Amino acid sequence: MLISRAITTCCVLAVSVAAMLAAETAHADNAALFDAADLAAKERRLGDMERAYDDILATDPTNVRALSGKAAALAWTQRYREAQATYQRAIAIAPGNADNHVGLGYAYAWHGDYPDAHAAFREALRLKPNNLAAHKGIAYSYMWSGEQDKALTAFQRARTLAANDAEIAESSGIAALSLGRTRDAVDFFDEALRLQPDRSSARNARRNAYRSAPSLESTVRLGSTTDAGAGFRYAELAHWLSKSTRIAVRYDNTLGLDNPSVTDRDEDVPGYFASVRQSIGSRWQLIAELGRRDLPAGDQDVLGLQAHYRMGDKVLRVGGELGRHDEGHSDRLVYAGINVPLGESFSIDPTLYLSQTGVDEDSEWRGVVNVEYRGNPNWTTGVFAGGGTIDATDPASNGSTFVAGAWANFAVADRHTLHFLVRREDAPSSAFTVAEVGFTYRLPGN
Template identity: 25%
Template sequence: MVVMERQTERERGRLPEPGRRRSRRGRRVLIGAVAGCAVLGGVLVLLPWDGGDAPPPAPGPAAVARGAVTTGVPAALPDLAALIGDRISHLRAHPLDGASWAVLGAAYVEQGSRTADAANWPKAEKALQTSLKTGAKRNPQALEGLAALAVARRDFPAAKKWGESAVKTAPKRWTAHAVLVDAYTGLGDQEGVGRALDKVLELHPGTPAAGALAAAVYRDRGWREDAAARISDAAAGAEAPAERAAYLEQAGRLAFERGDREEALRFFQEALRTDPDQRAAQAGQGRALAALGRTTDALSAYQAASAKRPGPEYPLELGELYESLGLGQAARVEYDLLRDRVRGAEAAGADGQLLLGRLEADHGDAAEAVRVLRAEWGRQPGTAVADALGWALHRTGADEEALEFAAIATDGDKGGGVRSALHVFHRGMIERSLDRYGPARRHLREALTINPYFSPLRVPEAKRALTELGEPPVEGPPT
């Protein structure tokens, strides 16, 4: 995860106030896309200014996007398209410009993450590898870009390798430490996550970007109030619309996870008003609307998000919403679409095994889900994989082993500190199958307390299971 801090030239005292007289000759103005770009890869260009007392023109879309991607902040899709076109034109004339190859690669990574278009991944990899070949071998921008690409592909071992190389090359580059937070999270390395976050907060304190990253880590640790405070401050402090919308979407997810449907919907709607291309917020809107019982609106929001950001994750949510409404055929269409999209993403180098395993466990071949998820656990043992593998094992009847993984996913001492209603529900259902009725009761109630609306399919199942379990027997004092 990568972020930036913005600051205008006038705030840094480098531009005169509008009312101050300027000479029309011999004056130059300093135009920079972002603060700190001399360190993080942005460019400063000296141009003659002959605009009298008028303020200098604002940076163009390509410059704005370059300032964003070189410091890891979410960029607007039109600006990213402008930057990609600009760098391609530049590189035709200057094919040995390693820094521009790195910028192009980072832009492709950001565009692919925003649009869920896996066709960006091979382009990004080619540009970043070219940057390493044409520029200095110890190229922190390209190394960091390759780490971010690996995170986007869910290849966390590769993300760790490239991220640690970037940190070794440029230890003071805070964005390299930021991408390592994602890499270590995917590998279940909680100590590594803590170290990387501490470095980000040391090198880049008090910024919206650092606050958003801290919020994500605090959420995974179960510190929900701290996470909400951090992301609220980040959204309030962000200046660019795309950046602010990304933080609002993150705030909406946090609100929904704690069961606050109305607040989540407000965050998602504000994110879309701020940046209409924020499709993750549109899917979140569908999630919140479904929880509020506004089913028709929820379906429309999900369908729009899935069409405009054709990643594999939204068909699973939309399919389960259809299934909860008794529309089995429509649900199966979505599940088949998910499989097609996972195949397409994997052809471009992405890892879709976690999502595919979750789908097969609940809506397909549970034995295949176990096979897929065992391999995923062996390669990158994160909390989400532990939960999915435990549930898949339960669906095949291997409940004793399933409980071991469910405990990893829900026990803070084992890394599962996130307060996930779905994870706790899975553990409760596994314990029920093992006739451990007390823990099962406790965990099913906890799931519904964490978020009473966590799944249109699983919430009714949790309530039925609790009814069947009944109240614990009342025993008198021993004789």
């Protein structure tokens, strides 16, 4: 009997020791997997991050930390429904964990389920009223759902918990800008830059605040054309009636300065124009322009129409111009182009032009490709080249055309812009080079 009890006791002890050793081994393995998952998250290796958490859950399916980590990986890879379900599993095990409610809120918000997101963030705040992540989450959820007034209020509540948080200051500025409160937005962006001087996103947002809807914008351009004219080429004065509506008047003498036959006779060909630019929703922008040109042989009334349509990160552009001469004939121009991003810094913009001009309706087609490079938020530059064919009644005007040039824009004091342009034109009846400098001055809105 004693021997039997001793054997039984030894077996129990052996099993217990084995279980303890297995638990310690599993704990050590899990610790290593958690470390691997944390490193993968830091390096944005989201697949490795998810696999590490899956390995933990394979042996410990109720591990709340692993469930939360896997849910985050799912959300970051835009598998929002799976992320929501995984966060809900974690919440079912640990309903008092406010951070999991915050994670669930973001998984809802990123999927566009804003009412559910608001509810999740509010539950996190009920559990932990000073949870900064929950305050930020509900503010962002309002922002993404288009409720900018509520977003701004929520960001201000978050600022009471973290007055030195540059992200909150910048986000407050974005919300204020969406409400048309440009000056308030600039103040918020300035605060973000005071807190974090190297915060480039706040600096870019501040610059965009000045440019997105200024109350007044004025542009002047001066230049010189070889074998033709030099001087004041272009001036425009624009005013924003609202964030989506811009009206402008423009003086344009480029047609005369670029035409040697006109400048040889010391004549001007000024044009006077008025335009309206209207944004419709987030995709459409329409531009209408009426004007009159004082031509040497008689005046010309001009009607121009243009439409821009945003397709994801591309912008399609179509337009036309009708110029009716006092003598009764008309000039016609139609064009179409598309702007296509090439990575983060480059974009390409091919455009095709078709025109008919003069009493004899001489026709021309021309294709031009512009390539733009955004070096940093303070400057952009580009080159363009193209050509086409003129089919004219006068044989001397028949033939091919060529155009090429380069341009650059530089930000001045964040809100103004300095422009440079050099352009070469070759056609059967004329050839010239234009050098141009311009400046755009902007006053912020409200």
